[in-house]
Amino acid sequence: xxxxxxxxVLAALLLLIHQQNARAESQDTTAWNHWFYQQILQHPEVVSxxxxxxxxxxxxxxxxxxxxxxxxxxxxxxxxxxxxSRIGVNQTLDWWDKRGARQxxxxxxxxxxxxxxxxxxxxxxxxxxxxINDWQSAQQRVTFAREQESQLDALLALVEQRQKTGxxxxxxxxxxxxxxxxxxxxSADAEAQLAKAGATLKALFPERSTATITIPEAFWQQQRxxxxxxxxxxxHPRVTQAxxxxxxxxxxxxxAARDAKSDPTVGINGGKSGEDNVVALTLSxxxxxxxxxxAEVRAASQEALAAEAHYYQARRQQLALLxxxxxxxxxxxxxxxxxxxxxxxxxxxxxxxxxxxWRTGDLSTPDYLLALKERGESxxxxxxxxxxxxxxxxxxxxESGQLLDAIQRN
Numbered sequence: 001x002x003x004x005x006x007x008x009v010l011a012a013l014l015l016l017i018h019q020q021n022a023r024a025e026s027q028d029t030t031a032w033n034h035w036f037y038q039q040i041l042q043h044p045e046v047v048s049x050x051x052x053x054x055x056x057x058x059x060x061x062x063x064x065x066x067x068x069x070x071x072x073x074x075x076x077x078x079x080x081x082x083x084x085s086r087i088g089v090n091q092t093l094d095w096w097d098k099r100g101a102r103q104x105x106x107x108x109x110x111x112x113x114x115x116x117x118x119x120x121x122x123x124x125x126x127x128x129x130x131x132i133n134d135w136q137s138a139q140q141r142v143t144f145a146r147e148q149e150s151q152l153d154a155l156l157a158l159v160e161q162r163q164k165t166g167x168x169x170x171x172x173x174x175x176x177x178x179x180x181x182x183x184x185x186x187s188a189d190a191e192a193q194l195a196k197a198g199a200t201l202k203a204l205f206p207e208r209s210t211a212t213i214t215i216p217e218a219f220w221q222q223q224r225x226x227x228x229x230x231x232x233x234x235x236h237p238r239v240t241q242a243x244x245x246x247x248x249x250x251x252x253x254x255x256a257a258r259d260a261k262s263d264p265t266v267g268i269n270g271g272k273s274g275e276d277n278v279v280a281l282t283l284s285x286x287x288x289x290x291x292x293x294x295a296e297v298r299a300a301s302q303e304a305l306a307a308e309a310h311y312y313q314a315r316r317q318q319l320a321l322l323x324x325x326x327x328x329x330x331x332x333x334x335x336x337x338x339x340x341x342x343x344x345x346x347x348x349x350x351x352x353x354x355x356x357x358w359r360t361g362d363l364s365t366p367d368y369l370l371a372l373k374e375r376g377e378s379x380x381x382x383x384x385x386x387x388x389x390x391x392x393x394x395x396x397x398x399e400s401g402q403l404l405d406a407i408q409r410n
């Protein structure tokens with residue numbers, strides 16, 4: 001009974017520790033998401049696009065306003081000994097509801113501006129995530145290259161020591177030196193790639209040290225959920241923007257058709273003609289005799305047809321991109337998981353095992369160096385595979401229209 005109670009208490013403690021760790025990891029991810037999103041919002045390119053969107057929204061707001069303001073009219077004349085005066089107000093009537101057509105166009109223009117900004121925002125988020133991913137991968141390559149360099153330095157010292165005792169020949173020392181020379185070149189390449197990745201990251205996040213910029217592991221794990229391409233593609237900002245632009249073009253064609261029709265202007269004025277009071281009503285209607293505006297109407301209709309074709313092309317292209325990115329994600333995720341399961345433990349223990357076999361003479365120096373090279377290539381392949389998997393996750397989130405949600409989710 002006492003043993004069962006102890007096991008229960010131990011299980012409860014382990015569960016509590018697991019929940020606390022999960023909660024802490026969730027809080028860390030939430031803090032990182034908030035920091036990252038705020039940095040993206042402050043980026044000059046994003047600020048520029050946001051102001052362009054605001055300008056387009058202001059233009060759309062202008063389309064909600066009435067078309068015609070009233071006109072004040074006054075006249076004073078002298079006719080013989082009489083002074084004549086008149087004052088009145090004229091108002092052009094929106095007979096064909098041109099304001100309503102403009103309001104409809106403005107609504108679609110607002111949607112196009114907002115979805116266009118979301119598209120730019122997601123592109124900048126993708127660019128930043130890829131830059132961080134490149135930095136992390138380059139950092140791993142440099143760390144591993146330095147470890148290999150240190151390992152070969154130690155090996156070279158042992159080779160020289162065993163050579164003095166007659167345990168190894170000159171050829172073994174030469175092979176070790178050649179391997180170290182090649183590794184030095186690989187290390188230099190890794191350092192150069194890290195410097196370039198760091199410069200790119202510094203341009204994106206100038207106020208934070210690149211050494212502290214990493215993507216939490218939870219970010220990659222939370223994305224594994226399926227998406228129905230047929231349903232998802234219509235919600236993608238690129239497609240919704242193209243649809244909004246098509247609707248705005250159709251609304252513009254309606255505006256052009258109504259603008260081709262004449263609106264009447266009515267007025268009322270009053271005044272004095274000599275000693276008499278005068279009241280008059282006026283009506284004027286423009287006559288479309290010299291210009292019937294058919295060319296403008298035809299041009300607007302053709303623009304709408306072009307916008308329609310662009311929408312269908314954008315939808316078709318986005319569907320293909322989504323399906324391709326989903327297939328790539330499945331391929332990289334599966335291969336990465338398999339590599340981690342099959343190789344990670346073996347590669348980690350292989351260095352000590354190879355050195356032990358070389359020291360005992362079970363493995364010759366050429367074979368030992370070859371085995372170390374193959375081990376290094378395997379580890380580099382693992383780093384590359386993880387980087388490609390992360391890139392596939394980012395691209396899939398972008399093409400499925402979920403990248404912004406993934407950052408704002410927690």
